[in-house]
Amino acid sequence: MPTPYLVIDGLTKVYERGQVHALRGLSFSVEKGEFLVVIGLSGSGKSTLLRCINRLIEPTEGKIWLDGTDVARLSAKRMRRVRRRIGMIFQQFNLVDRATTVRNVLTGRLGYMPGWRSLLGLFSSQDKQTALANLERVGLRDKAYARVDELSGGQRQRVGIARALMQKPEILLADEPVSALDPATSHSIMQYLEQMNRQDGVTVIASLHFLSLARRYGTRIIALKDGQLVFDGPPKTIDNAKFKEIYGEDAEEVEVR
Amino acid sequence: MTGYPEGYTSPRPAWTTGRGLYNALARRADVAAKYFAVFLLDAGGLAALWLLVTYAYAWYVLDITAYILVPWWVFALGVVEGAILWESLGRSWGQKALGRELTPVSAEATPIRRLLYFVLWNLFSLTGIGFVFVPPLHERWSGLGLRRERPSSQAPVPWYRTSAGLFVAVLLVVTLVSALGVTLTWESLRRLFTQAGQTVEFWRALVRPDTTILLDAMRDMIVTVFMAVLATLFAVAVSVPLSFLAARNLMRGPVGRPIYTIIRGAMSVARSIEPIVWAIIFLVWVTALRSPFAGILALWVHSIADLVKLYAERLEAIDQGPIEAITATGAGRLSVLRYAIVPQIVNPYISFTLYRWDINIRMATVVGLVGGGGIGQRLINYIWGVQYRQAGTVMILIVILVWAIDYLSARLRAKLA
Numbered sequence: 233m234p235t236p237y238l239v240i241d242g243l244t245k246v247y248e249r250g251q252v253h254a255l256r257g258l259s260f261s262v263e264k265g266e267f268l269v270v271i272g273l274s275g276s277g278k279s280t281l282l283r284c285i286n287r288l289i290e291p292t293e294g295k296i297w298l299d300g301t302d303v304a305r306l307s308a309k310r311m312r313r314v315r316r317r318i319g320m321i322f323q324q325f326n327l328v329d330r331a332t333t334v335r336n337v338l339t340g341r342l343g344y345m346p347g348w349r350s351l352l353g354l355f356s357s358q359d360k361q362t363a364l365a366n367l368e369r370v371g372l373r374d375k376a377y378a379r380v381d382e383l384s385g386g387q388r389q390r391v392g393i394a395r396a397l398m399q400k401p402e403i404l405l406a407d408e409p410v411s412a413l414d415p416a417t418s419h420s421i422m423q424y425l426e427q428m429n430r431q432d433g434v435t436v437i438a439s440l441h442f443l444s445l446a447r448r449y450g451t452r453i454i455a456l457k458d459g460q461l462v463f464d465g466p467p468k469t470i471d472n473a474k475f476k477e478i479y480g481e482d483a484e485e486v487e488v489r
Numbered sequence: 490m491t492g493y494p495e496g497y498t499s500p501r502p503a504w505t506t507g508r509g510l511y512n513a514l515a516r517r518a519d520v521a522a523k524y525f526a527v528f529l530l531d532a533g534g535l536a537a538l539w540l541l542v543t544y545a546y547a548w549y550v551l552d553i554t555a556y557i558l559v560p561w562w563v564f565a566l567g568v569v570e571g572a573i574l575w576e577s578l579g580r581s582w583g584q585k586a587l588g589r590e591l592t593p594v595s596a597e598a599t600p601i602r603r604l605l606y607f608v609l610w611n612l613f614s615l616t617g618i619g620f621v622f623v624p625p626l627h628e629r630w631s632g633l634g635l636r637r638e639r640p641s642s643q644a645p646v647p648w649y650r651t652s653a654g655l656f657v658a659v660l661l662v663v664t665l666v667s668a669l670g671v672t673l674t675w676e677s678l679r680r681l682f683t684q685a686g687q688t689v690e691f692w693r694a695l696v697r698p699d700t701t702i703l704l705d706a707m708r709d710m711i712v713t714v715f716m717a718v719l720a721t722l723f724a725v726a727v728s729v730p731l732s733f734l735a736a737r738n739l740m741r742g743p744v745g746r747p748i749y750t751i752i753r754g755a756m757s758v759a760r761s762i763e764p765i766v767w768a769i770i771f772l773v774w775v776t777a778l779r780s781p782f783a784g785i786l787a788l789w790v791h792s793i794a795d796l797v798k799l800y801a802e803r804l805e806a807i808d809q810g811p812i813e814a815i816t817a818t819g820a821g822r823l824s825v826l827r828y829a830i831v832p833q834i835v836n837p838y839i840s841f842t843l844y845r846w847d848i849n850i851r852m853a854t855v856v857g858l859v860g861g862g863g864i865g866q867r868l869i870n871y872i873w874g875v876q877y878r879q880a881g882t883v884m885i886l887i888v889i890l891v892w893a894i895d896y897l898s899a900r901l902r903a904k905l906a
């Protein structure tokens with residue numbers, strides 16, 4: 233039996249400061265090519281989960297098998313090699329505001345370059361062409377040499393996507409990629425993610441706040457509550473009762489169209 | 490999960506690992522620091538109040554210079570016990586200043602409990618033993634603990650009805666009263682208003698500049714500017730690398746934190762020593778009478794201390810987002826520095842450097858007054874020699890120079906923002 237692409241096994245995270253149990257023995261697995269959406273209330277541990285997968289946050293306990301290696305136990309150096317196969321985009325975009333768009337995109341290649349080349353800023357001409365091509369793909373070719381702080385929120389997130397594309401990732405982590413954007417822009421960003429998922433076969437794990445977006449784009453949904461798994465299944469099986477269980481009795485569903 | 494080797498490691502207690510031990514110690518230190526910060530503020534405040542009251546009393550009533558007026562151990566005991574009593578029974582000014590209050594943790598805050606808290610503080614916490622435990626012993630057994638104050642739905646008590654408010658008010662009044670008594674006499678006030686005529690000669694000299702010394706003065710002024718430039722440049726070379734070691738957010742863990750503490754501590758000591766004092770130290774050190782070199786060294790040391798603080802504070806305020814993102818691409822630590830941190834700090838660093846250069850020009854003049862070379866030295870020589878016309882000329886030149894540099898640096902910094 234082929235093993236799943238990503239297996240999370242008993243993942244626990246306790247933040248030292250304040251002894252917060254953000255994740256409590258979380259276990260699930262993800263097949264290659266899935267579009268997994270993580271939902272849950274604010275503070276339920278979505279960001280912590282995503283950041284444990286590429287070890288931006290050190291898990292306290294548990295195993296994270298990515299394609300057969302336990303990421304949670306890798307040395308810092310090996311971890312860097314694994315990280316470059318994992319793209320990531322963020323709610324606050326996390327771009328370097330003072331640099332140009334294309335330069336931000338190029339940083340996606342840093343994991344593949346020898347240290348001295350990256351310190352001197354010597355990106356290969358092939359990388360530069362790829363960067364422009366990726367900007368073309370997200371419709372920002374004409375903004376290539378504009379400074380990032382001149383761009384709108386939606387444009388910035390597209391720069392984030394182009395940066396992730398530079399890594400030629402096998403898997404993409406998206407931490408609330410559209411929470412800072414309006415509904416129409418949200419859909420356009422989600423469609424880029426869907427395209428990566430369908431065309432390039434990138435496994436996507438995205439945390440989202442709106443159930444309607446989760447239903448529309450996810451092939452599978454998991455829900456967290458207080459760091460534990462409370463739902464795991466295809467989008468259409470989330471009914472009203474499940475919804476109340478995840479978000480609490482008083483919650484009302486809000487549509488994003 | 491099936492299909493994977495089970496890498497089994499036996500769970501050890503957290504404190505048996507180096508990291509775990511560090512965390513355990515850090516937590517205890519953290520708790521103790523919170524309690525002692527409040528205690529030190531209260532005890533220090535009470536000590537200051539007692540000293541000032543007795544000082545004023547001795548000065549005005551007994552007509553002598555004296556303080557404390559009681560045996561020192563009575564004073565110490567009174568201050569310490571007073572502080573603890575205040576903290577246990579009321580809302581002390583230390584608690585108020587640090588935004589904490591004594592809250593029921595596991596029991597109702599009855600007067601008996603508060604008294605128990607007072608006794609336990611004396612028995613265990615003052616000796617430090619209580620802080621071996623988390624939560625500390627006095628908190629455990631009295632059921633009360635210091636916590637961040639919570640917004641309450643009741644209207645706040647006006648300051649003059651709280652002990653902390655009254656305390657601060659009394660402290661201010663007493664300080665003012667004793668300060669006035671010590672520094673001012675009627676005689677000196679009378680002179681201020683009747684003897685302005687003494688300075689006439691000086692003002693007259695100012696409006697009749699001596700142009701024959703202009704060239705020499707200019708030469709010294711250039712020396713002063715060069716002193717400032719060199720001191721600033723050399724200081725930048727040292728401060729930039731040091732600032733990374735002095736930034737709290739970059740220096741974590743059992744190795745990093747002590748380095749951070751040492752550097753920050755050393756810098757604040759160096760900064761608290763005025764450049765003029767540094768100049769005297771270096772004049773003795775390099776044994777020279779008229780030496781721009783000693784002046785440069787003095788400015789250099791003080792600039793380093795100042796710039797490291799400014800730079801490091803800027804580093805502590807950087808946006809963590811890009812660091813996260815660049816790390817996530819698989820970049821190494823140096824690349825993260827180069828692509829996520831450096832772009833955020835270049836402009837502020839240049840701006841701080843210009844600001845410091847501007848200060849150094851002024852400081853270079855002051856340092857010259859004690860023999861550190863440059864235009865300041867010329868000025869003091871003229872003043873000692875009662876050559877007021879020449880001194881006035883130099884002062885006019887200094888004003889022009891300082892004004893010009895100030896303007897220039899402000900313009901440049903506005904461009905960078």
Ligand SMILES: Nc1ncnc2c1ncn2[C@@H]1O[C@H](COP(=O)(O)OP(=O)(O)OP(=O)(O)O)[C@@H](O)[C@H]1O
Nearest residue numbers: 247249250252254273274275276277278279280281
């Ligand atoms: N650096 C930290 N130190 C201490 N506690 C933290 C830290 N980061 C997160 N937490 C806590 O861990 C829990 C989970 O946080 P997390 O950010 O993973 O939630 P989330 O589901 O992403 O929430 P949101 O939807 O608001 O982004 C929260 O209770 C939070 O307060």
Ligand SMILES: [Mg+2]
Nearest residue numbers: 278279280408
């Ligand atoms: Mg989050």
